[in-house]
Amino acid sequence: MTIDRRSLLKYAAALPVAGSVPHRVLADADPPTQKADYTLRMATGLVELSPEHIVSTTLYNGQFPGPLLRLTEGKRVVVDVYNDTDTPELVHWHGQFVPTEVDGASEEGTPFIPSHGMRRISFVPKPTGFRFYHTHIVPADDLSRGTYSGLAGPVYIEPANNAGAYDREVFLVLKEFLPSLSRGGDMAMDALVGSAIKELQEIGRKADAKFKGPKGYEVDYELFAINGKMLGHGEPVRVKQGERVLFHVLNASAGEIRSLALPGHVFRIVALDGNAVPTPAEVPVLWLGTAERISAIVEMNHPGVWVMGDLVDDDRRRGMGIVVEYAGATGKPRWTKPKPYRWDYTLFGRPNPTSAPPDETIELLIVKENGALNGFNRWTLNGEAFSMETMKPIYTVHEGRRYRLKFRNASDDIHPLHLHRHSFELTHVGGKPTAGVVKDVVMLGGFQEVEFDFIADDPGMTLFHCHQQLHMDYGFMALFDYA
Ligand SMILES: [Cu+2]
Secondary structure (H helix, E strand, O other): OEOOHHHHHHHHHHOOOOOOOOHHHHHHHOOOOOOOOEEEEEEEEEEEEEOOEEEEEEEEOOEOOOOOEEEEOOOOEEEEEEEOOOOOEOEEEEOOOOOHHHHOOHHHOOOOEOOOEEEEEEEOOOOOEEEEEEEOOOOOOOOOOHHHOEOEEEEEEEOOOOOOOOOEEEEEEEEEEEEEEEEOOOOOOOOEOOOOOHHHHHHHHHHHHHOOOOOOEEEEEEEEEEOOEOOOOOOOEEEOOOOEEEEEEEEOOOOOOEEEEOOOOOEEEEEEOOEEEEEEEEEOOEEEOOOOEEEEEEEOOOOOEEEEEOOOHHHHHOOOEEEEEEOOOOOOOEOOOOOOOOEOHHHHOOOOOOOOOOOEEEEEEEEEEEEEEOOEEEEEEOOEOOOOOOOOOOEEEOOOOEEEEEEEEOOOOOEEEEEOOOOEEEEEEOOEEOOOOEEOEEEEOOOOEEEEEEEOOOOOOEEEEEOOHHHHHOOOEEEEEEO
8 A cells, every 4th residue: 555646745745844843743634544653754864983973964764774674574564754855765675575666666666755755655574584675766976865875774574483593683784984986996806606707708808898998987985884883983792602693784885795704703694685594504704795684693602802894904994893792801802804705605505406497597698888878887788778768678577487587797896686576596606506595686796607586476567686886877777577
Protein backbone atom coordinates (compact mmCIF):
# COMPACT_ATOMS: atom_id res chain seq x y z
CA MET A 1 0.00 0.00 0.00
CA THR A 2 1.21 3.48 -0.77
CA ILE A 3 -0.40 6.72 0.20
CA ASP A 4 -2.86 8.07 -2.35
CA ARG A 5 -2.20 11.32 -4.11
CA ARG A 6 -4.82 13.33 -2.19
CA SER A 7 -3.38 12.37 1.20
CA LEU A 8 0.10 12.99 -0.10
CA LEU A 9 -0.79 16.55 -1.09
CA LYS A 10 -2.45 17.03 2.28
CA TYR A 11 0.71 15.87 4.03
CA ALA A 12 2.87 17.99 1.80
CA ALA A 13 0.74 21.05 2.50
CA ALA A 14 0.99 20.46 6.24
CA LEU A 15 4.76 20.45 6.05
CA PRO A 16 6.69 23.61 6.73
CA VAL A 17 9.30 24.63 4.17
CA ALA A 18 12.09 24.35 6.70
CA GLY A 19 12.57 23.10 10.20
CA SER A 20 10.88 20.11 11.69
CA VAL A 21 7.43 19.54 13.02
CA PRO A 22 6.65 16.66 15.35
CA HIS A 23 4.98 14.07 13.14
CA ARG A 24 2.26 13.69 15.79
CA VAL A 25 0.80 16.90 14.45
CA LEU A 26 0.53 15.37 11.02
CA ALA A 27 -0.96 12.17 12.38
CA ASP A 28 -3.58 14.18 14.28
CA ALA A 29 -4.34 16.12 11.12
CA ASP A 30 -5.26 12.91 9.39
CA PRO A 31 -7.01 10.61 11.93
CA PRO A 32 -8.00 7.73 9.60
CA THR A 33 -4.37 7.09 8.79
CA GLN A 34 -2.71 4.62 11.11
CA LYS A 35 0.45 5.66 12.87
CA ALA A 36 3.59 4.66 11.04
CA ASP A 37 5.84 2.06 12.65
CA TYR A 38 8.86 4.13 11.68
CA THR A 39 9.53 7.64 10.50
CA LEU A 40 12.57 8.55 8.45
CA ARG A 41 13.33 12.21 7.91
CA MET A 42 15.98 13.24 5.43
CA ALA A 43 17.67 16.57 6.12
CA THR A 44 21.05 18.22 6.25
CA GLY A 45 22.78 17.71 9.57
CA LEU A 46 26.11 17.43 11.29
CA VAL A 47 28.11 14.32 12.11
CA GLU A 48 30.76 14.64 14.80
CA LEU A 49 33.34 12.17 13.54
CA SER A 50 35.72 13.48 16.21
CA PRO A 51 35.85 16.73 18.19
CA GLU A 52 38.09 18.17 15.44
CA HIS A 53 36.08 16.82 12.54
CA ILE A 54 32.44 17.78 12.26
CA VAL A 55 31.01 17.29 8.78
CA SER A 56 27.78 18.49 7.22
CA THR A 57 25.87 16.06 5.05
CA THR A 58 22.36 14.70 4.45
CA LEU A 59 21.21 12.30 7.14
CA TYR A 60 18.26 10.18 8.22
CA ASN A 61 16.79 11.50 11.48
CA GLY A 62 19.83 13.71 12.07
CA GLN A 63 22.19 10.82 12.70
CA PHE A 64 24.76 8.60 11.01
CA PRO A 65 24.12 5.82 10.45
CA GLY A 66 20.34 6.15 10.18
CA PRO A 67 18.41 4.35 12.91
CA LEU A 68 18.59 0.56 13.03
CA LEU A 69 15.21 -0.71 11.88
CA ARG A 70 14.38 -4.06 13.42
CA LEU A 71 11.63 -5.60 11.35
CA THR A 72 9.94 -8.98 11.58
CA GLU A 73 9.74 -11.33 8.63
CA GLY A 74 6.25 -11.40 7.22
CA LYS A 75 4.92 -8.65 9.52
CA ARG A 76 3.82 -5.64 7.46
CA VAL A 77 5.58 -2.41 8.32
CA VAL A 78 4.53 1.19 7.63
CA VAL A 79 7.27 3.77 7.17
CA ASP A 80 6.72 7.50 6.72
CA VAL A 81 9.56 9.09 4.80
CA TYR A 82 9.93 12.86 4.88
CA ASN A 83 12.22 14.71 2.52
CA ASP A 84 13.36 18.00 4.01
CA THR A 85 15.99 18.49 1.31
CA ASP A 86 15.72 20.69 -1.78
CA THR A 87 15.80 17.80 -4.25
CA PRO A 88 13.60 14.73 -4.84
CA GLU A 89 14.78 11.63 -3.01
CA LEU A 90 14.38 7.84 -2.98
CA VAL A 91 14.86 5.28 -0.22
CA HIS A 92 15.99 1.92 -1.50
CA TRP A 93 15.28 -1.15 0.65
CA HIS A 94 18.44 -2.97 -0.25
CA GLY A 95 18.26 -6.76 -0.28
CA GLN A 96 14.52 -7.03 0.27
CA PHE A 97 11.90 -8.60 -1.96
CA VAL A 98 9.57 -5.62 -2.26
CA PRO A 99 7.34 -4.32 -5.07
CA THR A 100 8.70 -1.80 -7.56
CA GLU A 101 6.63 1.07 -6.11
CA VAL A 102 8.37 0.52 -2.75
CA ASP A 103 11.86 -0.63 -3.79
CA GLY A 104 13.21 2.88 -4.25
CA ALA A 105 14.61 2.89 -7.78
CA SER A 106 13.15 5.40 -10.23
CA GLU A 107 14.40 3.18 -13.07
CA GLU A 108 11.87 0.57 -11.89
CA GLY A 109 9.15 3.19 -11.56
CA THR A 110 9.27 3.96 -7.82
CA PRO A 111 7.86 7.49 -7.32
CA PHE A 112 10.26 10.07 -5.90
CA ILE A 113 9.68 11.53 -2.44
CA PRO A 114 9.17 15.15 -3.42
CA SER A 115 11.40 17.86 -2.07
CA HIS A 116 9.81 19.11 1.21
CA GLY A 117 7.19 16.42 0.88
CA MET A 118 6.66 12.94 2.19
CA ARG A 119 5.61 9.49 1.15
CA ARG A 120 4.11 6.71 3.23
CA ILE A 121 5.31 3.28 2.24
CA SER A 122 4.26 -0.10 3.48
CA PHE A 123 5.73 -3.51 2.81
CA VAL A 124 6.11 -7.01 4.17
CA PRO A 125 9.77 -7.44 5.20
CA LYS A 126 11.62 -10.38 3.69
CA PRO A 127 13.94 -12.22 3.59
CA THR A 128 15.31 -12.43 7.14
CA GLY A 129 18.74 -11.17 8.07
CA PHE A 130 20.92 -8.11 7.72
CA ARG A 131 19.69 -5.63 5.07
CA PHE A 132 19.93 -1.86 4.79
CA TYR A 133 18.31 1.23 3.38
CA HIS A 134 19.98 3.99 1.41
CA THR A 135 19.31 6.75 -1.08
CA HIS A 136 19.06 5.74 -4.73
CA ILE A 137 19.24 8.95 -6.70
CA VAL A 138 21.85 9.64 -9.36
CA PRO A 139 24.38 12.18 -8.05
CA ALA A 140 26.73 11.91 -11.07
CA ASP A 141 29.39 14.60 -10.37
CA ASP A 142 27.61 16.11 -7.33
CA LEU A 143 29.49 14.51 -4.45
CA SER A 144 27.15 15.99 -1.84
CA ARG A 145 24.34 13.70 -2.95
CA GLY A 146 23.53 10.03 -3.44
CA THR A 147 25.54 7.47 -1.50
CA TYR A 148 28.30 10.05 -1.03
CA SER A 149 25.99 11.57 1.61
CA GLY A 150 25.10 10.10 4.99
CA LEU A 151 21.83 8.58 3.74
CA ALA A 152 22.29 4.98 4.85
CA GLY A 153 21.08 2.91 7.76
CA PRO A 154 20.92 -0.74 8.84
CA VAL A 155 17.88 -3.03 8.77
CA TYR A 156 17.64 -6.31 10.61
CA ILE A 157 14.77 -8.61 9.73
CA GLU A 158 14.17 -10.98 12.61
CA PRO A 159 13.69 -14.58 11.60
CA ALA A 160 10.79 -16.60 12.94
CA ASN A 161 13.26 -18.66 14.98
CA ASN A 162 16.58 -17.19 16.06
CA ALA A 163 19.74 -19.32 15.96
CA GLY A 164 21.06 -17.52 19.04
CA ALA A 165 24.53 -19.10 19.35
CA TYR A 166 26.03 -15.77 20.40
CA ASP A 167 25.96 -13.54 23.47
CA ARG A 168 25.23 -10.26 21.79
CA GLU A 169 25.13 -8.37 18.51
CA VAL A 170 27.12 -5.35 17.37
CA PHE A 171 26.28 -3.46 14.18
CA LEU A 172 29.18 -1.74 12.39
CA VAL A 173 28.56 0.65 9.50
CA LEU A 174 31.70 1.52 7.52
CA LYS A 175 31.64 4.86 5.74
CA GLU A 176 33.89 7.53 4.19
CA PHE A 177 33.28 11.27 4.45
CA LEU A 178 34.38 14.41 2.56
CA PRO A 179 34.65 13.03 -0.97
CA SER A 180 36.50 14.78 -3.77
CA LEU A 181 37.27 14.00 -7.39
CA SER A 182 40.70 12.71 -8.29
CA ARG A 183 42.38 11.25 -11.33
CA GLY A 184 42.90 7.53 -10.97
CA GLY A 185 42.72 6.18 -7.45
CA ASP A 186 43.94 2.73 -6.65
CA MET A 187 41.67 -0.22 -6.04
CA ALA A 188 42.46 -2.97 -3.58
CA MET A 189 43.99 -5.34 -6.10
CA ASP A 190 44.93 -7.91 -3.48
CA ALA A 191 41.38 -8.36 -2.19
CA LEU A 192 40.14 -11.36 -4.12
CA VAL A 193 41.28 -14.86 -5.08
CA GLY A 194 41.41 -15.80 -8.74
CA SER A 195 43.64 -14.57 -11.53
CA ALA A 196 43.26 -12.33 -14.52
CA ILE A 197 41.95 -13.89 -17.74
CA LYS A 198 44.18 -13.06 -20.72
CA GLU A 199 41.35 -12.63 -23.19
CA LEU A 200 39.68 -10.06 -20.93
CA GLN A 201 42.97 -8.19 -20.46
CA GLU A 202 43.28 -8.06 -24.25
CA ILE A 203 39.76 -6.59 -24.64
CA GLY A 204 40.64 -4.06 -21.92
CA ARG A 205 43.86 -3.10 -23.71
CA LYS A 206 41.97 -2.48 -26.96
CA ALA A 207 39.42 -0.28 -25.16
CA ASP A 208 42.24 1.70 -23.52
CA ALA A 209 43.88 2.21 -26.93
CA LYS A 210 40.60 3.62 -28.25
CA PHE A 211 39.93 5.86 -25.24
CA LYS A 212 43.33 7.39 -24.62
CA GLY A 213 44.02 10.50 -22.60
CA PRO A 214 44.10 11.19 -18.87
CA LYS A 215 42.63 8.62 -16.53
CA GLY A 216 38.93 9.03 -15.76
CA TYR A 217 37.86 10.62 -12.50
CA GLU A 218 37.72 8.59 -9.31
CA VAL A 219 36.56 9.63 -5.85
CA ASP A 220 38.90 10.09 -2.88
CA TYR A 221 37.86 10.63 0.72
CA GLU A 222 39.41 12.64 3.51
CA LEU A 223 37.86 11.02 6.57
CA PHE A 224 36.79 7.52 7.49
CA ALA A 225 34.54 6.23 10.24
CA ILE A 226 32.73 3.27 11.77
CA ASN A 227 29.24 4.07 13.05
CA GLY A 228 29.96 7.74 12.35
CA LYS A 229 33.02 7.94 14.62
CA MET A 230 36.67 8.03 13.61
CA LEU A 231 38.89 5.40 15.22
CA GLY A 232 39.41 6.24 18.89
CA HIS A 233 36.54 8.72 19.11
CA GLY A 234 33.48 6.56 19.59
CA GLU A 235 32.57 4.23 22.42
CA PRO A 236 34.74 1.12 22.23
CA VAL A 237 33.13 -2.27 21.72
CA ARG A 238 33.35 -3.50 25.33
CA VAL A 239 33.73 -7.26 25.63
CA LYS A 240 34.39 -9.93 28.23
CA GLN A 241 36.72 -12.86 27.84
CA GLY A 242 34.88 -15.91 26.50
CA GLU A 243 32.04 -13.86 25.05
CA ARG A 244 30.81 -14.64 21.55
CA VAL A 245 30.02 -11.40 19.77
CA LEU A 246 28.04 -11.42 16.55
CA PHE A 247 29.21 -8.55 14.34
CA HIS A 248 26.96 -7.34 11.56
CA VAL A 249 29.24 -5.33 9.28
CA LEU A 250 27.89 -3.13 6.48
CA ASN A 251 30.05 -1.42 3.90
CA ALA A 252 27.98 1.73 3.32
CA SER A 253 30.63 3.30 1.10
CA ALA A 254 29.70 4.97 -2.16
CA GLY A 255 32.31 2.95 -3.99
CA GLU A 256 35.17 1.65 -1.88
CA ILE A 257 36.12 -1.94 -1.16
CA ARG A 258 36.84 -2.27 2.56
CA SER A 259 38.78 -4.69 4.74
CA LEU A 260 38.59 -5.29 8.47
CA ALA A 261 40.72 -7.26 10.89
CA LEU A 262 40.89 -7.68 14.68
CA PRO A 263 44.44 -8.65 15.75
CA GLY A 264 44.63 -12.01 17.48
CA HIS A 265 41.05 -12.96 16.60
CA VAL A 266 39.27 -14.74 13.78
CA PHE A 267 35.86 -14.12 12.29
CA ARG A 268 33.51 -17.06 11.95
CA ILE A 269 31.35 -16.08 8.99
CA VAL A 270 27.76 -17.15 9.53
CA ALA A 271 25.92 -15.03 6.95
CA LEU A 272 26.72 -13.03 3.82
CA ASP A 273 24.36 -10.21 2.84
CA GLY A 274 22.11 -11.41 5.66
CA ASN A 275 21.73 -14.94 4.31
CA ALA A 276 23.06 -17.87 6.35
CA VAL A 277 25.92 -19.58 4.53
CA PRO A 278 25.92 -23.37 3.99
CA THR A 279 29.42 -23.68 5.45
CA PRO A 280 30.33 -21.26 8.24
CA ALA A 281 34.11 -20.78 8.10
CA GLU A 282 36.79 -18.88 10.00
CA VAL A 283 38.77 -16.12 8.31
CA PRO A 284 41.39 -13.66 9.60
CA VAL A 285 40.22 -10.70 7.48
CA LEU A 286 36.89 -9.48 6.14
CA TRP A 287 36.68 -7.99 2.66
CA LEU A 288 33.48 -6.19 1.76
CA GLY A 289 32.55 -4.67 -1.56
CA THR A 290 30.33 -1.60 -1.60
CA ALA A 291 26.92 -2.48 -0.08
CA GLU A 292 27.97 -5.96 1.03
CA ARG A 293 27.18 -7.18 4.53
CA ILE A 294 28.95 -9.80 6.60
CA SER A 295 27.65 -11.37 9.81
CA ALA A 296 30.47 -12.99 11.76
CA ILE A 297 30.91 -14.33 15.27
CA VAL A 298 34.13 -13.47 17.11
CA GLU A 299 35.03 -15.46 20.18
CA MET A 300 36.70 -13.04 22.55
CA ASN A 301 39.69 -15.10 23.64
CA HIS A 302 42.62 -12.72 23.37
CA PRO A 303 42.35 -10.09 26.13
CA GLY A 304 43.63 -6.61 25.56
CA VAL A 305 42.68 -3.31 24.00
CA TRP A 306 42.65 -3.76 20.23
CA VAL A 307 42.07 -1.81 17.07
CA MET A 308 39.58 -3.49 14.77
CA GLY A 309 40.51 -1.72 11.58
CA ASP A 310 41.06 -1.47 7.86
CA LEU A 311 44.23 -3.06 6.48
CA VAL A 312 45.09 0.12 4.57
CA ASP A 313 47.24 2.13 7.00
CA ASP A 314 46.27 5.50 5.60
CA ASP A 315 42.52 4.81 5.78
CA ARG A 316 42.83 3.43 9.33
CA ARG A 317 44.87 6.44 10.47
CA ARG A 318 42.17 8.68 9.06
CA GLY A 319 39.51 6.89 11.04
CA MET A 320 38.53 3.51 9.59
CA GLY A 321 38.48 1.42 12.74
CA ILE A 322 36.93 0.90 16.15
CA VAL A 323 38.46 -0.04 19.51
CA VAL A 324 37.62 -3.42 21.04
CA GLU A 325 38.26 -3.34 24.77
CA TYR A 326 38.22 -6.32 27.12
CA ALA A 327 36.87 -5.79 30.63
CA GLY A 328 39.79 -5.01 32.93
CA ALA A 329 42.27 -4.40 30.10
CA THR A 330 44.12 -1.09 29.96
CA GLY A 331 46.59 0.72 27.74
CA LYS A 332 46.59 2.15 24.26
CA PRO A 333 44.69 0.24 21.56
CA ARG A 334 47.04 -2.04 19.66
CA TRP A 335 47.07 -2.84 15.97
CA THR A 336 49.10 -5.50 14.23
CA LYS A 337 48.87 -5.94 10.52
CA PRO A 338 47.55 -9.36 9.48
CA LYS A 339 49.16 -11.39 6.72
CA PRO A 340 47.76 -10.62 3.26
CA TYR A 341 44.50 -12.44 2.85
CA ARG A 342 42.42 -12.87 -0.28
CA TRP A 343 38.67 -13.20 -0.04
CA ASP A 344 37.16 -16.42 -1.41
CA TYR A 345 33.36 -16.70 -1.48
CA THR A 346 33.57 -20.41 -2.27
CA LEU A 347 34.85 -21.16 1.28
CA PHE A 348 31.30 -20.66 2.49
CA GLY A 349 29.60 -22.70 -0.23
CA ARG A 350 28.25 -26.23 -0.13
CA PRO A 351 30.92 -28.97 -0.09
CA ASN A 352 29.47 -30.32 -3.32
CA PRO A 353 29.49 -27.29 -5.63
CA THR A 354 26.68 -28.35 -7.92
CA SER A 355 23.80 -25.97 -8.42
CA ALA A 356 20.57 -26.47 -10.32
CA PRO A 357 21.01 -26.04 -14.08
CA PRO A 358 19.72 -22.71 -15.42
CA ASP A 359 16.92 -22.41 -17.95
CA GLU A 360 18.88 -19.71 -19.71
CA THR A 361 22.33 -18.12 -19.51
CA ILE A 362 22.88 -14.44 -20.22
CA GLU A 363 26.46 -13.33 -20.80
CA LEU A 364 27.51 -9.74 -20.15
CA LEU A 365 30.85 -8.22 -21.09
CA ILE A 366 31.92 -5.20 -19.01
CA VAL A 367 34.13 -2.63 -20.75
CA LYS A 368 35.52 0.65 -19.46
CA GLU A 369 35.72 3.60 -21.84
CA ASN A 370 38.43 5.66 -20.20
CA GLY A 371 37.41 9.29 -19.58
CA ALA A 372 34.74 9.06 -22.31
CA LEU A 373 32.04 11.18 -20.57
CA ASN A 374 33.27 14.65 -19.55
CA GLY A 375 36.35 13.08 -18.02
CA PHE A 376 34.40 10.30 -16.31
CA ASN A 377 34.79 6.68 -17.34
CA ARG A 378 31.81 5.32 -19.22
CA TRP A 379 30.81 1.71 -18.61
CA THR A 380 29.22 -0.55 -21.17
CA LEU A 381 27.50 -3.92 -20.88
CA ASN A 382 27.74 -5.80 -24.17
CA GLY A 383 28.65 -2.50 -25.82
CA GLU A 384 25.79 -0.43 -24.41
CA ALA A 385 25.86 2.13 -21.62
CA PHE A 386 22.56 2.36 -19.74
CA SER A 387 20.52 5.32 -20.92
CA MET A 388 18.72 7.37 -18.27
CA GLU A 389 16.73 8.96 -21.10
CA THR A 390 15.21 5.82 -22.60
CA MET A 391 15.35 3.55 -19.48
CA LYS A 392 15.06 0.69 -21.90
CA PRO A 393 14.99 -2.82 -20.38
CA ILE A 394 17.57 -5.02 -22.10
CA TYR A 395 16.27 -8.39 -20.98
CA THR A 396 12.85 -9.93 -20.55
CA VAL A 397 12.57 -12.75 -18.04
CA HIS A 398 9.77 -15.24 -17.52
CA GLU A 399 8.37 -15.88 -14.08
CA GLY A 400 9.54 -19.12 -12.51
CA ARG A 401 12.59 -19.57 -14.71
CA ARG A 402 16.13 -19.79 -13.44
CA TYR A 403 18.58 -17.40 -15.11
CA ARG A 404 22.34 -17.59 -15.00
CA LEU A 405 24.14 -14.29 -15.42
CA LYS A 406 27.74 -14.60 -16.51
CA PHE A 407 29.75 -11.40 -16.13
CA ARG A 408 33.09 -10.96 -17.84
CA ASN A 409 35.10 -8.00 -16.57
CA ALA A 410 37.41 -6.45 -19.17
CA SER A 411 38.56 -3.78 -16.69
CA ASP A 412 40.99 -3.84 -13.77
CA ASP A 413 38.38 -2.52 -11.33
CA ILE A 414 36.54 -4.64 -8.79
CA HIS A 415 32.81 -4.33 -9.40
CA PRO A 416 30.28 -4.94 -6.60
CA LEU A 417 27.40 -6.23 -8.73
CA HIS A 418 23.90 -5.79 -7.30
CA LEU A 419 20.49 -7.11 -8.30
CA HIS A 420 17.35 -5.46 -6.92
CA ARG A 421 14.32 -7.24 -5.42
CA HIS A 422 15.89 -10.71 -5.80
CA SER A 423 18.69 -12.74 -4.26
CA PHE A 424 21.07 -14.79 -6.34
CA GLU A 425 23.14 -17.92 -5.81
CA LEU A 426 26.83 -17.83 -6.71
CA THR A 427 27.68 -20.62 -9.13
CA HIS A 428 31.18 -19.68 -10.33
CA VAL A 429 33.58 -17.18 -8.82
CA GLY A 430 37.35 -16.63 -8.79
CA GLY A 431 37.76 -19.47 -11.30
CA LYS A 432 35.94 -22.02 -9.13
CA PRO A 433 32.47 -23.57 -9.18
CA THR A 434 30.36 -23.05 -6.07
CA ALA A 435 26.81 -23.47 -4.79
CA GLY A 436 24.63 -22.42 -1.90
CA VAL A 437 26.01 -18.91 -1.24
CA VAL A 438 23.03 -16.58 -1.60
CA LYS A 439 23.68 -12.85 -1.92
CA ASP A 440 22.46 -9.59 -3.40
CA VAL A 441 25.91 -8.06 -4.05
CA VAL A 442 29.02 -9.86 -5.26
CA MET A 443 32.49 -8.52 -6.00
CA LEU A 444 33.80 -9.30 -9.46
CA GLY A 445 37.59 -9.11 -9.62
CA GLY A 446 39.60 -7.24 -12.26
CA PHE A 447 39.75 -9.17 -15.58
CA GLN A 448 37.83 -12.01 -13.93
CA GLU A 449 34.47 -13.69 -14.39
CA VAL A 450 31.60 -14.38 -12.04
CA GLU A 451 28.42 -16.36 -12.53
CA PHE A 452 25.29 -16.32 -10.43
CA ASP A 453 21.76 -17.64 -10.80
CA PHE A 454 18.53 -15.94 -9.90
CA ILE A 455 15.01 -17.22 -10.06
CA ALA A 456 12.52 -14.83 -11.63
CA ASP A 457 10.10 -14.95 -8.70
CA ASP A 458 9.28 -11.28 -8.06
CA PRO A 459 7.48 -9.84 -11.09
CA GLY A 460 8.06 -6.23 -12.01
CA MET A 461 10.84 -4.14 -13.45
CA THR A 462 14.13 -5.18 -11.86
CA LEU A 463 17.27 -3.12 -11.76
CA PHE A 464 20.76 -4.52 -11.97
CA HIS A 465 23.80 -2.31 -11.45
CA CYS A 466 27.30 -2.00 -10.19
CA HIS A 467 27.07 -0.55 -6.66
CA GLN A 468 30.11 1.67 -7.24
CA GLN A 469 28.23 4.98 -7.47
CA LEU A 470 30.48 6.38 -10.22
CA HIS A 471 30.11 3.23 -12.28
CA MET A 472 26.32 3.02 -12.00
CA ASP A 473 25.88 6.70 -12.78
CA TYR A 474 27.97 6.41 -15.92
CA GLY A 475 26.42 3.46 -17.70
CA PHE A 476 26.83 0.37 -15.51
CA MET A 477 23.13 -0.51 -15.12
CA ALA A 478 20.59 -2.70 -16.82
CA LEU A 479 16.86 -3.30 -16.46
CA PHE A 480 15.17 -6.67 -16.51
CA ASP A 481 11.50 -6.75 -17.34
CA TYR A 482 9.10 -9.63 -16.78
CA ALA A 483 7.22 -11.01 -19.77
CU1 LIG B 1 31.64 -1.13 -11.00
